[in-house]
Amino acid sequence: MPFVSVTRLRLRSPRFLPGFMWHNTRTLAQVKAAAGFRGGSLLADRGWAFWTLTAWDSLEAMRAYMTTGPHRAAMPRFVDWCDEGSVVHWEQEGDALPAWAEANRRMRSEGRPSKLRHPGPHHADLSFRPARTTITGPLRPKRAG
Template sequence: MPFVSVTRLRIRALRFLPAFFVQTMRTRSQVAAAPGFLDGGLLPDRQWTFWTLTLWDSAESMRSYITTGAHRIAMPKLMEWCDEASVAHWDQGAAILPGWADAEARMRSEGRPSKVRHPSPDHAAMTLRRRA
C-alpha cells in the first residue's frame, strides 16, 4: 500500500541556511535513487520554513531511506538548525502524490513534533502558521 510522508522544518537562524541547502541537495539526490520512492516535492514557505512531501511503495522503503546515506547524516544537524520540526505519515490507496493543501491538513490533524534542541514557543503545541 502506498505510504506518504510529510515533514515541516523551520530553520531557526539565517546562519544555518547554507549548510541546510547543501544537505537538502544531498538528500534530494539520495531520495531520487532510493528503492521504493515513487514521487515527491519540496516546498519553501515563509520564515525559512520548508515542507517535504514524499510517496513510497511502503513504510519500510521510507524507513530504509531515512536511516541511511545523506538523510541519516542530516537528521542530527536538523535538531540544532531547526526551532520547529514536525512529521506526519499515512497509508493511502492510490499511488498518487497528494497536493500540498492535503499535506498541510494532515500535518495539522495527525502530525507530531520532532525533536529539536531549541524549540520555538509554537513547536510542542504544533501551532503552525498557514502556508504562504
C-alpha cells in the same frame, strides 16, 4: 497502497541556510535513487520553513532511505538548527500525491513534533502559520537506464 511521508522544518536563523542547502542537495540525490520512492514535492515556505511530501512503496522503503546515507548524516544537524519540526505519515488509496492543503491539514491533525534543542513557541502544538504553497517543486525518482 502508497505510504506518504510529510516533513516540515523551520530554520531558527538564516545563518543555518548554507549548511541546510548543502545537506538538502545530497539528500535530494539520495531520495531520487532510493528503492521504493514513487515521487514527491518540495515546498519552500515563508520564515525559513521547508516541507517535503514523499510517496513510497512502503514504510520499510521510506525508513531504509531515512536511516542511511546523506539523510542519516543530516538529521542530527536539525536538532540544533531548527526551532520547529514535525512529521506525519499515512497510507492512501491511489497513486496521486496528495495536495499541499491535505498535507498541511494532516500535519496539524495527525502530525507529531520532532525532538529539538531550541523549540519555538509554535513547535509543540504545531500551531505554525498555514503553509504558503506558491513555491513548490516536483521531486521525481531517477529512472534506470
